[in-house]
Amino acid sequence: MRGLHLHDGVLSFRTDLPRPEAQPGWSRIRVTRAGVCATDLALCRGYMGFEGTPGHEFVGVALDGPHRGRRVVGEINAACGRCASCAAGLDRHCPHRSVLGILGHGGAFAEEVSLPDRNLLVVPDAISDDAATFAEPLAAALQIGEQVQLGSRRRAVVAGDGRLGLLCAHALHHAGCAVTVAGRHPERARCLPDAVVHRTGLLEADGTDPTPQFDLAVEATGRGATLGRLLPWMEPRATIVLKTTTEAPLTVDLSLAVINELSIVGSRCGRFGPALDLLATGRVPVERWVEARYPLDAAAQALTRAAQPGTLKVLVDVS
Protein backbone atom coordinates (compact mmCIF):
# COMPACT_ATOMS: atom_id res chain seq x y z
CA MET A 1 0.00 0.00 0.00
CA ARG A 2 0.97 3.65 -0.21
CA GLY A 3 2.34 5.45 2.79
CA LEU A 4 5.09 7.34 4.51
CA HIS A 5 8.10 5.52 5.94
CA LEU A 6 10.67 6.76 8.46
CA HIS A 7 14.07 5.10 8.44
CA ASP A 8 17.28 6.44 9.96
CA GLY A 9 15.63 9.85 10.40
CA VAL A 10 14.66 10.08 6.72
CA LEU A 11 11.02 10.17 5.60
CA SER A 12 10.11 8.69 2.23
CA PHE A 13 6.89 8.02 0.38
CA ARG A 14 6.57 4.35 -0.51
CA THR A 15 4.09 2.38 -2.58
CA ASP A 16 5.19 -1.05 -1.43
CA LEU A 17 4.33 -0.98 2.27
CA PRO A 18 2.62 -4.16 3.48
CA ARG A 19 -1.02 -3.79 4.42
CA PRO A 20 -1.85 -4.67 8.03
CA GLU A 21 -2.81 -8.32 8.34
CA ALA A 22 -6.15 -9.48 9.69
CA GLN A 23 -5.97 -10.80 13.25
CA PRO A 24 -8.64 -11.85 15.73
CA GLY A 25 -9.96 -9.03 17.87
CA TRP A 26 -8.40 -6.38 15.67
CA SER A 27 -9.95 -4.21 12.97
CA ARG A 28 -8.36 -2.79 9.88
CA ILE A 29 -9.27 0.79 9.03
CA ARG A 30 -8.97 2.62 5.72
CA VAL A 31 -7.57 5.99 6.75
CA THR A 32 -9.48 9.03 5.50
CA ARG A 33 -7.55 11.86 7.06
CA ALA A 34 -4.61 12.18 9.45
CA GLY A 35 -3.20 15.07 11.48
CA VAL A 36 0.43 15.99 12.01
CA CYS A 37 1.45 16.18 15.68
CA ALA A 38 4.57 17.59 17.31
CA THR A 39 5.37 14.03 18.36
CA ASP A 40 5.67 13.08 14.68
CA LEU A 41 8.30 15.78 14.27
CA ALA A 42 10.11 14.54 17.39
CA LEU A 43 10.10 11.00 15.99
CA CYS A 44 11.85 12.31 12.89
CA ARG A 45 14.52 13.79 15.18
CA GLY A 46 15.06 10.42 16.81
CA TYR A 47 12.54 10.36 19.65
CA MET A 48 11.66 6.77 20.66
CA GLY A 49 14.02 5.44 17.97
CA PHE A 50 10.94 4.85 15.84
CA GLU A 51 11.22 3.20 12.41
CA GLY A 52 8.16 2.72 10.20
CA THR A 53 5.06 4.72 9.31
CA PRO A 54 4.35 7.59 11.72
CA GLY A 55 0.94 9.19 12.26
CA HIS A 56 -1.48 8.65 15.16
CA GLU A 57 -4.20 11.29 14.73
CA PHE A 58 -6.65 9.88 12.21
CA VAL A 59 -10.19 9.19 11.16
CA GLY A 60 -11.11 6.40 8.80
CA VAL A 61 -13.62 3.73 7.84
CA ALA A 62 -13.48 0.29 9.43
CA LEU A 63 -12.84 -2.41 6.83
CA ASP A 64 -13.77 -5.27 9.10
CA GLY A 65 -14.59 -5.99 12.73
CA PRO A 66 -17.63 -4.87 14.74
CA HIS A 67 -17.67 -1.37 13.22
CA ARG A 68 -17.22 -2.48 9.60
CA GLY A 69 -18.25 0.24 7.19
CA ARG A 70 -18.54 2.90 9.86
CA ARG A 71 -16.49 6.02 10.42
CA VAL A 72 -14.15 5.50 13.36
CA VAL A 73 -11.33 7.00 15.36
CA GLY A 74 -9.05 4.84 17.48
CA GLU A 75 -7.19 5.06 20.76
CA ILE A 76 -3.56 4.62 19.90
CA ASN A 77 -2.26 2.35 22.69
CA ALA A 78 -2.73 -1.30 21.80
CA ALA A 79 -2.50 -3.11 25.15
CA CYS A 80 -1.98 -6.83 25.71
CA GLY A 81 -5.12 -7.13 27.82
CA ARG A 82 -3.55 -9.82 30.00
CA CYS A 83 -0.96 -8.17 32.28
CA ALA A 84 -1.27 -6.59 35.71
CA SER A 85 -1.39 -3.06 34.25
CA CYS A 86 -4.27 -4.01 31.97
CA ALA A 87 -6.07 -5.75 34.84
CA ALA A 88 -5.71 -2.55 36.88
CA GLY A 89 -7.34 -0.51 34.11
CA LEU A 90 -4.03 1.03 33.13
CA ASP A 91 -4.13 -0.35 29.60
CA ARG A 92 -2.61 2.88 28.25
CA HIS A 93 0.41 1.98 30.41
CA CYS A 94 0.59 -1.71 29.47
CA PRO A 95 4.33 -2.50 29.31
CA HIS A 96 3.68 -4.79 26.32
CA ARG A 97 1.70 -2.21 24.38
CA SER A 98 2.38 -0.95 20.92
CA VAL A 99 1.47 2.64 20.12
CA LEU A 100 0.08 3.57 16.71
CA GLY A 101 2.75 5.36 14.71
CA ILE A 102 4.99 5.78 17.75
CA LEU A 103 6.10 2.40 19.12
CA GLY A 104 6.22 -0.87 17.19
CA HIS A 105 3.05 -0.16 15.25
CA GLY A 106 2.62 1.26 11.75
CA GLY A 107 0.77 4.58 11.79
CA ALA A 108 -1.81 6.60 9.93
CA PHE A 109 0.21 8.31 7.20
CA ALA A 110 -0.69 5.27 5.08
CA GLU A 111 -3.77 3.85 3.42
CA GLU A 112 -4.59 1.42 6.20
CA VAL A 113 -3.96 0.90 9.90
CA SER A 114 -5.05 -1.77 12.33
CA LEU A 115 -6.08 -1.48 15.97
CA PRO A 116 -7.78 -3.67 18.56
CA ASP A 117 -11.58 -3.59 18.15
CA ARG A 118 -11.91 -2.24 21.69
CA ASN A 119 -9.83 0.82 20.76
CA LEU A 120 -12.28 2.02 18.11
CA LEU A 121 -15.05 4.55 18.60
CA VAL A 122 -17.69 5.40 16.01
CA VAL A 123 -17.61 9.10 15.12
CA PRO A 124 -20.95 10.92 15.51
CA ASP A 125 -22.29 12.54 12.32
CA ALA A 126 -21.98 15.99 13.93
CA ILE A 127 -18.19 15.72 13.77
CA SER A 128 -16.49 16.33 10.43
CA ASP A 129 -13.52 14.32 9.26
CA ASP A 130 -11.28 17.30 9.88
CA ALA A 131 -12.56 17.71 13.44
CA ALA A 132 -12.33 13.98 14.12
CA THR A 133 -8.56 14.05 13.59
CA PHE A 134 -8.44 16.19 16.74
CA ALA A 135 -10.00 13.45 18.90
CA GLU A 136 -6.58 12.10 19.90
CA PRO A 137 -4.95 15.40 20.98
CA LEU A 138 -8.18 16.62 22.60
CA ALA A 139 -8.37 13.37 24.57
CA ALA A 140 -4.80 14.04 25.69
CA ALA A 141 -5.83 17.54 26.80
CA LEU A 142 -8.86 16.22 28.68
CA GLN A 143 -6.62 13.67 30.40
CA ILE A 144 -5.46 16.51 32.65
CA GLY A 145 -8.84 16.38 34.37
CA GLU A 146 -8.41 12.64 34.99
CA GLN A 147 -5.18 13.27 36.89
CA VAL A 148 -5.67 16.65 38.56
CA GLN A 149 -8.72 17.96 40.33
CA LEU A 150 -10.03 20.87 38.27
CA GLY A 151 -12.96 23.20 38.86
CA SER A 152 -13.90 26.79 39.30
CA ARG A 153 -11.35 27.56 42.00
CA ARG A 154 -8.41 26.73 39.76
CA ARG A 155 -6.41 29.63 38.37
CA ALA A 156 -4.62 27.94 35.53
CA VAL A 157 -1.97 28.98 33.05
CA VAL A 158 -1.33 27.08 29.84
CA ALA A 159 2.15 27.62 28.42
CA GLY A 160 1.98 27.42 24.66
CA ASP A 161 -0.59 28.48 22.11
CA GLY A 162 0.16 25.81 19.55
CA ARG A 163 -2.15 22.93 18.73
CA LEU A 164 -1.91 21.19 22.09
CA GLY A 165 -1.83 24.38 24.15
CA LEU A 166 -5.10 25.60 22.65
CA LEU A 167 -6.75 22.23 23.23
CA CYS A 168 -5.55 22.19 26.84
CA ALA A 169 -6.91 25.71 27.33
CA HIS A 170 -10.28 24.62 25.97
CA ALA A 171 -10.25 21.51 28.18
CA LEU A 172 -9.49 23.52 31.33
CA HIS A 173 -12.04 26.20 30.42
CA HIS A 174 -14.62 23.49 29.79
CA ALA A 175 -13.87 22.11 33.27
CA GLY A 176 -14.53 25.52 34.83
CA CYS A 177 -11.01 26.79 35.45
CA ALA A 178 -10.03 30.44 35.05
CA VAL A 179 -7.50 30.09 32.25
CA THR A 180 -4.63 32.25 31.05
CA VAL A 181 -2.70 31.19 27.96
CA ALA A 182 0.94 32.30 27.79
CA GLY A 183 1.66 32.17 24.10
CA ARG A 184 3.72 33.62 21.29
CA HIS A 185 1.11 34.34 18.65
CA PRO A 186 -1.29 37.24 19.31
CA GLU A 187 -3.69 36.03 16.63
CA ARG A 188 -4.28 32.79 18.54
CA ALA A 189 -6.54 34.66 20.95
CA ARG A 190 -9.22 34.14 18.31
CA CYS A 191 -8.93 30.37 18.78
CA LEU A 192 -9.94 30.60 22.43
CA PRO A 193 -13.17 31.20 24.33
CA ASP A 194 -13.74 34.85 25.24
CA ALA A 195 -13.25 34.09 28.94
CA VAL A 196 -9.72 32.78 28.40
CA VAL A 197 -7.00 35.42 28.78
CA HIS A 198 -4.34 35.24 26.07
CA ARG A 199 -0.99 36.91 26.76
CA THR A 200 2.23 37.06 24.84
CA GLY A 201 5.67 37.93 26.21
CA LEU A 202 5.35 35.97 29.45
CA LEU A 203 7.41 33.02 28.25
CA GLU A 204 10.37 35.10 27.14
CA ALA A 205 13.12 35.41 29.72
CA ASP A 206 13.01 39.20 29.81
CA GLY A 207 12.25 39.76 33.44
CA THR A 208 8.50 40.18 33.04
CA ASP A 209 7.77 37.29 35.38
CA PRO A 210 4.32 37.47 36.84
CA THR A 211 4.22 37.10 40.60
CA PRO A 212 3.08 33.69 41.80
CA GLN A 213 -0.59 33.63 40.97
CA PHE A 214 -1.43 30.26 39.47
CA ASP A 215 -2.27 27.01 41.20
CA LEU A 216 -2.21 24.99 37.99
CA ALA A 217 0.03 25.17 34.96
CA VAL A 218 0.18 23.10 31.80
CA GLU A 219 3.45 22.96 29.88
CA ALA A 220 2.40 22.48 26.27
CA THR A 221 4.99 24.45 24.35
CA GLY A 222 6.87 21.46 22.97
CA ARG A 223 9.96 22.79 24.73
CA GLY A 224 10.39 21.02 28.02
CA ALA A 225 12.72 23.75 29.26
CA THR A 226 9.65 25.99 29.66
CA LEU A 227 9.17 24.17 32.96
CA GLY A 228 11.87 26.39 34.44
CA ARG A 229 9.94 29.51 33.42
CA LEU A 230 6.75 28.25 35.05
CA LEU A 231 8.17 27.40 38.47
CA PRO A 232 8.30 31.02 39.77
CA TRP A 233 4.70 31.62 38.67
CA MET A 234 3.26 28.94 40.89
CA GLU A 235 1.73 29.29 44.33
CA PRO A 236 2.76 26.85 47.08
CA ARG A 237 1.39 23.31 46.60
CA ALA A 238 0.47 24.14 43.00
CA THR A 239 0.52 21.57 40.20
CA ILE A 240 2.38 21.75 36.90
CA VAL A 241 1.24 19.31 34.22
CA LEU A 242 3.87 18.29 31.66
CA LYS A 243 2.47 17.55 28.22
CA THR A 244 5.65 17.85 26.18
CA THR A 245 7.39 14.64 25.19
CA THR A 246 10.63 15.36 23.48
CA GLU A 247 13.93 13.71 22.74
CA ALA A 248 15.91 16.54 24.36
CA PRO A 249 16.98 16.61 28.01
CA LEU A 250 16.30 19.89 29.77
CA THR A 251 18.24 21.82 32.35
CA VAL A 252 16.11 23.03 35.22
CA ASP A 253 16.56 24.22 38.77
CA LEU A 254 13.93 22.34 40.75
CA SER A 255 14.68 24.07 44.07
CA LEU A 256 11.44 26.06 43.84
CA ALA A 257 9.51 22.82 43.34
CA VAL A 258 10.89 21.58 46.65
CA ILE A 259 10.59 24.87 48.54
CA ASN A 260 7.01 25.47 47.41
CA GLU A 261 6.12 21.76 47.48
CA LEU A 262 4.91 21.81 43.90
CA SER A 263 3.65 18.72 42.10
CA ILE A 264 4.89 18.11 38.57
CA VAL A 265 2.62 15.63 36.83
CA GLY A 266 3.38 13.94 33.54
CA SER A 267 0.29 13.52 31.37
CA ARG A 268 -0.04 11.66 28.10
CA CYS A 269 -2.97 10.08 26.28
CA GLY A 270 -6.61 10.20 27.29
CA ARG A 271 -9.94 8.52 26.62
CA PHE A 272 -11.54 9.34 23.28
CA GLY A 273 -15.16 9.23 24.46
CA PRO A 274 -15.11 12.58 26.30
CA ALA A 275 -13.14 14.11 23.43
CA LEU A 276 -15.78 13.10 20.88
CA ASP A 277 -18.50 14.39 23.21
CA LEU A 278 -16.79 17.79 23.41
CA LEU A 279 -16.06 17.93 19.67
CA ALA A 280 -19.73 17.16 18.96
CA THR A 281 -20.78 20.30 20.84
CA GLY A 282 -18.89 22.42 18.32
CA ARG A 283 -17.43 24.48 21.18
CA VAL A 284 -13.85 23.77 20.21
CA PRO A 285 -13.48 25.34 16.76
CA VAL A 286 -10.78 22.98 15.59
CA GLU A 287 -11.75 23.04 11.90
CA ARG A 288 -10.68 26.68 11.69
CA TRP A 289 -7.23 25.74 12.94
CA VAL A 290 -6.35 23.75 9.81
CA GLU A 291 -3.85 25.81 7.86
CA ALA A 292 -2.72 23.36 5.21
CA ARG A 293 -3.53 19.94 3.83
CA TYR A 294 -1.50 17.63 1.64
CA PRO A 295 -2.26 14.43 -0.26
CA LEU A 296 -0.72 11.22 1.04
CA ASP A 297 2.06 11.19 -1.54
CA ALA A 298 3.13 14.63 -0.20
CA ALA A 299 2.83 13.69 3.47
CA ALA A 300 6.55 14.33 4.03
CA GLN A 301 5.91 17.93 2.97
CA ALA A 302 3.04 18.06 5.46
CA LEU A 303 5.51 17.30 8.24
CA THR A 304 7.96 19.89 6.89
CA ARG A 305 5.17 22.45 6.86
CA ALA A 306 4.04 21.51 10.37
CA ALA A 307 7.62 22.03 11.60
CA GLN A 308 7.59 25.67 10.50
CA PRO A 309 7.28 27.93 13.54
CA GLY A 310 3.79 29.25 13.99
CA THR A 311 2.00 26.54 12.03
CA LEU A 312 -1.19 25.58 13.81
CA LYS A 313 -2.48 22.40 12.19
CA VAL A 314 -1.62 20.45 9.05
CA LEU A 315 -3.67 17.54 7.76
CA VAL A 316 -2.97 14.75 5.33
CA ASP A 317 -5.79 13.69 3.01
CA VAL A 318 -5.23 9.98 2.73
CA SER A 319 -8.21 8.80 0.72
Added chain:
Amino acid sequence: MRGLHLHDGVLSFRTDLPRPEAQPGWSRIRVTRAGVCATDLALCRGYMGFEGTPGHEFVGVALDGPHRGRRVVGEINAACGRCASCAAGLDRHCPHRSVLGILGHGGAFAEEVSLPDRNLLVVPDAISDDAATFAEPLAAALQIGEQVQLGSRRRAVVAGDGRLGLLCAHALHHAGCAVTVAGRHPERARCLPDAVVHRTGLLEADGTDPTPQFDLAVEATGRGATLGRLLPWMEPRATIVLKTTTEAPLTVDLSLAVINELSIVGSRCGRFGPALDLLATGRVPVERWVEARYPLDAAAQALTRAAQPGTLKVLVDVS
Protein backbone atom coordinates in the same frame (compact mmCIF):
# COMPACT_ATOMS: atom_id res chain seq x y z
CA MET B 1 26.79 36.82 71.87
CA ARG B 2 28.98 34.06 70.46
CA GLY B 3 28.07 32.41 67.20
CA LEU B 4 28.86 31.55 63.63
CA HIS B 5 28.43 34.12 60.87
CA LEU B 6 28.24 33.57 57.11
CA HIS B 7 29.20 36.50 54.90
CA ASP B 8 30.15 36.36 51.21
CA GLY B 9 30.44 32.59 51.44
CA VAL B 10 32.92 32.75 54.36
CA LEU B 11 32.07 31.36 57.79
CA SER B 12 33.61 33.01 60.84
CA PHE B 13 33.18 32.63 64.57
CA ARG B 14 32.15 35.91 66.16
CA THR B 15 31.72 37.04 69.74
CA ASP B 16 29.89 40.27 68.97
CA LEU B 17 26.68 39.02 67.40
CA PRO B 18 23.57 40.82 68.69
CA ARG B 19 21.27 38.72 70.87
CA PRO B 20 17.72 38.34 69.53
CA GLU B 21 15.47 41.06 70.91
CA ALA B 22 12.35 40.35 72.92
CA GLN B 23 9.14 40.80 70.94
CA PRO B 24 5.50 40.04 71.74
CA GLY B 25 4.42 36.53 70.82
CA TRP B 26 7.98 35.35 70.37
CA SER B 27 10.25 33.39 72.68
CA ARG B 28 13.99 33.50 73.02
CA ILE B 29 15.75 30.16 73.40
CA ARG B 30 19.20 29.40 74.74
CA VAL B 31 20.53 26.83 72.30
CA THR B 32 21.88 23.62 73.83
CA ARG B 33 22.79 21.62 70.77
CA ALA B 34 22.49 22.08 67.01
CA GLY B 35 22.84 19.69 64.08
CA VAL B 36 24.56 20.33 60.76
CA CYS B 37 22.30 19.77 57.73
CA ALA B 38 23.13 19.50 54.03
CA THR B 39 21.20 22.75 53.59
CA ASP B 40 23.77 24.52 55.80
CA LEU B 41 26.48 23.36 53.42
CA ALA B 42 24.43 24.53 50.43
CA LEU B 43 23.99 27.95 52.08
CA CYS B 44 27.77 28.23 52.29
CA ARG B 45 27.92 27.57 48.54
CA GLY B 46 25.48 30.40 47.90
CA TYR B 47 22.06 28.76 48.14
CA MET B 48 19.35 31.31 49.04
CA GLY B 49 21.98 34.06 49.12
CA PHE B 50 21.89 33.74 52.90
CA GLU B 51 23.97 36.06 55.12
CA GLY B 52 24.01 35.66 58.89
CA THR B 53 24.04 32.78 61.35
CA PRO B 54 23.06 29.42 59.80
CA GLY B 55 21.68 26.44 61.74
CA HIS B 56 18.09 25.26 61.97
CA GLU B 57 18.25 21.86 63.73
CA PHE B 58 18.42 22.60 67.44
CA VAL B 59 17.25 21.93 70.94
CA GLY B 60 17.43 24.52 73.69
CA VAL B 61 15.84 25.98 76.80
CA ALA B 62 13.21 28.71 76.50
CA LEU B 63 14.36 31.92 78.18
CA ASP B 64 10.94 33.55 78.17
CA GLY B 65 7.45 33.02 76.78
CA PRO B 66 4.93 30.28 77.65
CA HIS B 67 7.58 27.54 77.83
CA ARG B 68 10.10 29.49 79.90
CA GLY B 69 12.65 27.21 81.53
CA ARG B 70 11.58 24.14 79.55
CA ARG B 71 13.46 22.18 76.94
CA VAL B 72 12.09 22.98 73.49
CA VAL B 73 12.53 22.44 69.78
CA GLY B 74 11.08 24.85 67.25
CA GLU B 75 9.52 24.71 63.80
CA ILE B 76 11.73 26.85 61.61
CA ASN B 77 9.25 28.78 59.45
CA ALA B 78 8.15 31.98 61.19
CA ALA B 79 4.92 32.92 59.42
CA CYS B 80 3.14 36.28 59.50
CA GLY B 81 -0.11 34.72 60.74
CA ARG B 82 -2.17 37.26 58.81
CA CYS B 83 -1.99 36.45 55.09
CA ALA B 84 -4.11 34.17 52.91
CA SER B 85 -1.54 31.36 53.08
CA CYS B 86 -1.57 31.45 56.87
CA ALA B 87 -5.37 31.55 56.92
CA ALA B 88 -5.40 28.47 54.69
CA GLY B 89 -3.20 26.59 57.15
CA LEU B 90 -0.21 26.87 54.84
CA ASP B 91 1.88 28.81 57.33
CA ARG B 92 5.01 26.94 56.27
CA HIS B 93 4.42 28.55 52.86
CA CYS B 94 3.66 32.06 54.12
CA PRO B 95 5.22 34.39 51.53
CA HIS B 96 6.23 36.77 54.31
CA ARG B 97 7.89 34.09 56.44
CA SER B 98 11.41 34.05 57.70
CA VAL B 99 13.14 30.70 58.09
CA LEU B 100 15.48 30.04 60.98
CA GLY B 101 19.06 30.05 59.73
CA ILE B 102 17.97 29.97 56.09
CA LEU B 103 15.99 33.08 55.18
CA GLY B 104 16.17 36.43 56.97
CA HIS B 105 16.44 34.90 60.41
CA GLY B 106 19.54 34.23 62.51
CA GLY B 107 20.03 30.53 63.19
CA ALA B 108 21.10 28.07 65.83
CA PHE B 109 24.88 28.02 65.54
CA ALA B 110 24.78 30.76 68.18
CA GLU B 111 23.99 31.05 71.86
CA GLU B 112 20.42 32.22 71.37
CA VAL B 113 17.66 32.14 68.78
CA SER B 114 14.12 33.48 68.76
CA LEU B 115 10.97 31.99 67.28
CA PRO B 116 7.22 32.62 67.54
CA ASP B 117 5.75 30.99 70.67
CA ARG B 118 3.45 28.89 68.51
CA ASN B 119 6.46 27.31 66.78
CA LEU B 120 7.83 25.79 69.97
CA LEU B 121 7.22 22.28 71.24
CA VAL B 122 8.31 20.96 74.64
CA VAL B 123 10.61 17.96 74.28
CA PRO B 124 9.49 14.84 76.20
CA ASP B 125 11.99 13.54 78.77
CA ALA B 126 12.38 10.30 76.82
CA ILE B 127 14.19 12.21 74.07
CA SER B 128 17.84 13.13 74.63
CA ASP B 129 19.30 16.43 73.50
CA ASP B 130 21.16 14.64 70.71
CA ALA B 131 18.00 12.95 69.49
CA ALA B 132 15.98 16.17 69.75
CA THR B 133 18.22 17.83 67.16
CA PHE B 134 16.76 15.32 64.70
CA ALA B 135 13.19 16.57 65.19
CA GLU B 136 13.49 19.00 62.28
CA PRO B 137 14.83 16.57 59.64
CA LEU B 138 12.56 13.75 60.87
CA ALA B 139 9.58 16.08 60.57
CA ALA B 140 10.70 16.78 57.00
CA ALA B 141 10.85 13.02 56.34
CA LEU B 142 7.39 12.46 57.84
CA GLN B 143 6.06 15.29 55.66
CA ILE B 144 6.10 12.80 52.77
CA GLY B 145 3.10 11.09 54.37
CA GLU B 146 1.23 14.40 54.49
CA GLN B 147 1.58 14.82 50.74
CA VAL B 148 1.50 11.28 49.37
CA GLN B 149 -0.76 8.42 50.36
CA LEU B 150 1.44 5.77 51.96
CA GLY B 151 0.60 2.35 53.34
CA SER B 152 1.34 -1.33 52.98
CA ARG B 153 0.81 -1.49 49.24
CA ARG B 154 3.58 0.96 48.50
CA ARG B 155 6.84 -0.41 47.16
CA ALA B 156 9.16 2.48 47.86
CA VAL B 157 12.77 3.25 47.09
CA VAL B 158 14.73 5.91 48.94
CA ALA B 159 17.71 7.22 46.99
CA GLY B 160 20.43 8.17 49.42
CA ASP B 161 21.63 6.70 52.70
CA GLY B 162 22.80 9.94 54.23
CA ARG B 163 21.11 11.64 57.15
CA LEU B 164 17.90 12.54 55.35
CA GLY B 165 17.71 9.32 53.33
CA LEU B 166 17.83 7.19 56.47
CA LEU B 167 15.16 9.32 58.14
CA CYS B 168 12.94 9.05 55.06
CA ALA B 169 13.41 5.28 55.02
CA HIS B 170 12.38 5.10 58.68
CA ALA B 171 9.38 7.34 58.02
CA LEU B 172 8.17 5.20 55.10
CA HIS B 173 8.80 1.97 57.00
CA HIS B 174 6.91 3.39 59.98
CA ALA B 175 3.99 4.14 57.62
CA GLY B 176 3.93 0.52 56.44
CA CYS B 177 5.67 0.78 53.08
CA ALA B 178 8.01 -1.92 51.75
CA VAL B 179 11.22 0.09 51.56
CA THR B 180 14.45 -0.32 49.59
CA VAL B 181 17.27 2.13 50.20
CA ALA B 182 19.61 2.74 47.27
CA GLY B 183 22.75 3.98 48.97
CA ARG B 184 26.50 4.21 48.71
CA HIS B 185 27.59 3.06 52.15
CA PRO B 186 27.19 -0.66 52.96
CA GLU B 187 27.58 -0.02 56.68
CA ARG B 188 24.43 2.15 56.71
CA ALA B 189 22.32 -1.02 56.58
CA ARG B 190 22.84 -1.11 60.34
CA CYS B 191 21.01 2.21 60.67
CA LEU B 192 17.83 0.77 59.20
CA PRO B 193 15.08 -1.55 60.42
CA ASP B 194 15.66 -5.20 59.49
CA ALA B 195 12.72 -5.14 57.08
CA VAL B 196 14.27 -2.37 54.98
CA VAL B 197 16.40 -3.60 52.08
CA HIS B 198 19.68 -1.71 51.69
CA ARG B 199 21.44 -1.89 48.34
CA THR B 200 24.54 -0.23 46.97
CA GLY B 201 25.50 0.17 43.32
CA LEU B 202 22.00 1.05 42.05
CA LEU B 203 22.66 4.78 41.84
CA GLU B 204 25.82 4.47 39.78
CA ALA B 205 25.29 4.79 36.03
CA ASP B 206 26.79 1.40 35.24
CA GLY B 207 23.88 -0.23 33.49
CA THR B 208 22.57 -2.11 36.52
CA ASP B 209 19.20 -0.40 36.34
CA PRO B 210 16.49 -2.33 38.07
CA THR B 211 13.39 -2.88 35.97
CA PRO B 212 10.48 -0.65 36.89
CA GLN B 213 9.33 -1.99 40.22
CA PHE B 214 8.64 0.93 42.52
CA ASP B 215 5.52 3.05 42.86
CA LEU B 216 7.15 5.57 45.19
CA ALA B 217 10.64 7.02 45.26
CA VAL B 218 12.24 9.61 47.50
CA GLU B 219 15.23 11.55 46.16
CA ALA B 220 17.29 12.32 49.24
CA THR B 221 20.85 12.15 47.97
CA GLY B 222 21.53 15.86 48.00
CA ARG B 223 22.22 15.62 44.29
CA GLY B 224 19.12 16.63 42.38
CA ALA B 225 20.45 14.95 39.24
CA THR B 226 19.64 11.60 40.85
CA LEU B 227 16.10 12.25 39.65
CA GLY B 228 17.18 11.15 36.19
CA ARG B 229 18.37 7.80 37.60
CA LEU B 230 15.06 7.18 39.35
CA LEU B 231 12.76 7.77 36.38
CA PRO B 232 13.36 4.36 34.71
CA TRP B 233 12.75 2.53 38.00
CA MET B 234 9.21 3.79 38.37
CA GLU B 235 6.00 2.07 37.39
CA PRO B 236 3.33 4.04 35.50
CA ARG B 237 1.54 6.65 37.62
CA ALA B 238 4.22 6.35 40.31
CA THR B 239 5.30 9.23 42.53
CA ILE B 240 8.80 10.61 43.05
CA VAL B 241 9.27 12.85 46.07
CA LEU B 242 12.05 15.43 45.82
CA LYS B 243 13.72 16.24 49.12
CA THR B 244 16.93 17.80 47.83
CA THR B 245 17.17 21.57 47.81
CA THR B 246 20.34 22.71 46.18
CA GLU B 247 21.77 25.72 44.49
CA ALA B 248 22.67 23.74 41.34
CA PRO B 249 20.40 23.32 38.33
CA LEU B 250 20.13 19.76 37.06
CA THR B 251 19.88 18.33 33.58
CA VAL B 252 17.20 15.72 33.22
CA ASP B 253 15.18 14.08 30.47
CA LEU B 254 11.60 14.17 31.73
CA SER B 255 10.14 12.22 28.78
CA LEU B 256 9.62 9.16 30.95
CA ALA B 257 7.72 11.28 33.46
CA VAL B 258 5.28 12.22 30.70
CA ILE B 259 5.09 8.79 29.06
CA ASN B 260 4.52 6.98 32.36
CA GLU B 261 2.45 9.83 33.82
CA LEU B 262 4.65 10.08 36.90
CA SER B 263 4.12 12.66 39.63
CA ILE B 264 7.17 14.51 40.93
CA VAL B 265 6.35 16.09 44.27
CA GLY B 266 8.53 18.63 46.04
CA SER B 267 8.54 18.16 49.80
CA ARG B 268 10.09 20.37 52.44
CA CYS B 269 9.43 20.91 56.12
CA GLY B 270 6.97 19.04 58.28
CA ARG B 271 5.19 19.22 61.62
CA PHE B 272 7.34 18.56 64.67
CA GLY B 273 4.65 16.82 66.75
CA PRO B 274 4.68 13.51 64.86
CA ALA B 275 8.50 13.66 64.74
CA LEU B 276 8.76 13.97 68.52
CA ASP B 277 6.22 11.14 68.92
CA LEU B 278 8.34 8.86 66.73
CA LEU B 279 11.61 9.88 68.39
CA ALA B 280 10.08 9.14 71.82
CA THR B 281 9.47 5.52 70.77
CA GLY B 282 13.22 5.04 70.35
CA ARG B 283 12.59 3.20 67.08
CA VAL B 284 14.75 5.59 65.06
CA PRO B 285 18.25 5.13 66.51
CA VAL B 286 19.44 8.60 65.66
CA GLU B 287 21.83 8.96 68.59
CA ARG B 288 24.04 6.27 67.08
CA TRP B 289 24.32 8.30 63.89
CA VAL B 290 26.31 11.11 65.55
CA GLU B 291 29.89 10.78 64.34
CA ALA B 292 31.42 14.00 65.62
CA ARG B 293 30.64 16.97 67.84
CA TYR B 294 32.31 20.34 68.12
CA PRO B 295 32.04 23.24 70.54
CA LEU B 296 30.41 26.42 69.30
CA ASP B 297 33.70 28.20 68.71
CA ALA B 298 34.66 25.37 66.34
CA ALA B 299 31.29 25.24 64.57
CA ALA B 300 32.89 26.14 61.24
CA GLN B 301 34.94 22.95 61.56
CA ALA B 302 31.72 21.05 62.23
CA LEU B 303 30.45 22.17 58.83
CA THR B 304 33.73 21.25 57.19
CA ARG B 305 33.54 17.82 58.76
CA ALA B 306 29.89 17.38 57.74
CA ALA B 307 30.88 18.18 54.16
CA GLN B 308 33.25 15.22 54.01
CA PRO B 309 31.72 12.43 51.92
CA GLY B 310 30.28 9.67 54.05
CA THR B 311 29.77 11.72 57.19
CA LEU B 312 26.47 10.81 58.78
CA LYS B 313 25.76 13.41 61.47
CA VAL B 314 27.76 16.17 63.11
CA LEU B 315 26.52 18.15 66.11
CA VAL B 316 27.54 21.43 67.65
CA ASP B 317 27.53 21.66 71.46
CA VAL B 318 26.44 25.22 72.02
CA SER B 319 26.04 25.43 75.80
